[in-house]
Amino acid sequence: MKHQNDLGSDPVLRLILRLAIPTMLAQLVSVLYSIVDRMYIGNIPDIGTVALAGVGVCGPIVTLLSSFASLVGLGGSPNMAMRMGEGNEKEAQRVLNNGFLLLLILSGALTTLFLLLREPLLMWFGASETTFPYANSYLTIYTAGTFFALMATGMNSFLICQGRSGLGMATVLVGAVLNIILDPVFIYIFHLDVAGAAIATVLSQMASCAFVLLSLRQRSMPIRLGWGGFSWRVMRRVMAFGLSPFLIIASDSVLLIVLNAMLQKYGGPGEGDVLVTCATIVQSYMCIITMPMGGITGGSQPAVSFNYGAGRTDRVKRAVQCVCGICLVFTVLMTVFTYTASPLFVRLFTSDAVLAARSVKYIKIFTLAIIPLAVQYALVDETTAMGHLRLALFCSMFRKTTFLVCTIALPMLVAAEAAFWAEPICDVICSATTLILCLRFFPRILRGRSIEVRECAESAAGKR
Secondary structure, three states: OOOOOOOOOOOHHHHHHHHHHHHHHHHHHHHHHHHHHHHHHHOOOOOHHHHHHHHHHHHHHHHHHHHHHHHHHHHHHHHHHHHHHOOOHHHHHHHHHHHHHHHHHHHHHHHHHHHHHHHHHHHHOOOOOOOHHHHHHHHHHHHHOHHHHHHHHHHHHHHHOOOOHHHHHHHHHHHHHHHHHHHHHHHHHOOOHHHHHHHHHHHHHHHHHHHHHHHHOOOOOOOOOOOOOOOHHHHHHHHHHHHHHHHHHHHHHHHHHHHHHHHHHHHOOOHHHHHHHHHHHHHHHHHHHHHHHHHHHHHHHHHHHHHHHOOOHHHHHHHHHHHHHHHHHHHHHHHHHHHHHHHHHHHOOOOOHHHHHHHHHHHHHHOOOHHHHHHHHHHHHHHHHOOOHHHHHHHHHHHHHHHHHHHHHHHHHOOHHHHHHHHHHHHHHHHHHHHHHHHHHHHHHHHHHHHHHHHHHHHHHHHO
16 A cells, blocks of 8 residues: 555545545544443443443543544644645645644643533533442543543544555554553553543553654655644634534534433433443444544545645545445445344443343444435535535534434433434434435535636636
């Protein structure tokens, strides 16, 4: 595999595969951060089930924190790729430097805010008196390492958008492998239980952070990380581009928090904790679908952004088609995996036969419509890559709103466990809506860009 991809001239399908597959694998490996923690925690003698429920309450809050890395990384990288496509390397470096500064500011602010508010947040978001001590221990330690988490994830997008998808995958692998090694050491050998899992995660994120920053400082990088050229205009544009993926991830976190809260409320004492434990396993499984798929669509964005900036709309159209196709193949394979191997996945988290059977049942319900979801992910992310944020944001927020309504209404009208049906209902309705809107607006978007580029070229020729 080539170390550097030519975003403007490589064959489109091969280019998308070279960008998407390493990023997909990197995202799949990154899921191990949470899955390995939960797997080891769920098997701690005597306290495993309760501790797993406590960490499950933390899961959406941790994702909410990481969504700020997407605000900068997935907002800055399409901007940077467009500037590179235009041949404006000076402006591309300004985007990179301003992205770094934004992550620095956000990590300081979020660490302070979440450490101060963690106790009431956990109780509001589904913790019980039984699970709170475990949730509080995990979240306190994890939040203290927010700087490393945001830098590792956010700055990695700037590596990938320069065609260095292999380095992007290596960044995630460094942290994930270290986390797998350190988890049993801190949990079982040092007997730190939930706190040990959090410490292992923070140390792993430190290693990923160091790797990505050193990579961006290499002389061989097309655009190197530096200091200076800071501009509120550039930062505002980065955040405008990143708003859609940020809201997608942040609202996902909020929706999972609502799911946990509704399960706890309508499940009642005892049953509520069991349902939250099942939801933790279900969410872990869903992550091995949505995060790699997000890696496919996010990893492909540089190709779309670069060619859109260069006015190569034929390549943009072909790239979007390839991304949709890859996502559909991936979700078909994961559907087969769900109905054949999900019991084995659940057994990694618990040896309780009743809990395992219920978790497998809920996984099959939750993932019932992941094939239509492939279209939603691909079209929203590639629309964002072209800078058409309002369309992407509408499609994304329509899905979140539908999910929220279903998550609140179904437990009230039926039973607590009916909340798991919110996901497939939402996926069918919203994927169809997104497809219809994009089929209508994509031809206009591409025609408009072709006209812009032609007029700019004619204006430049006239001045000469």
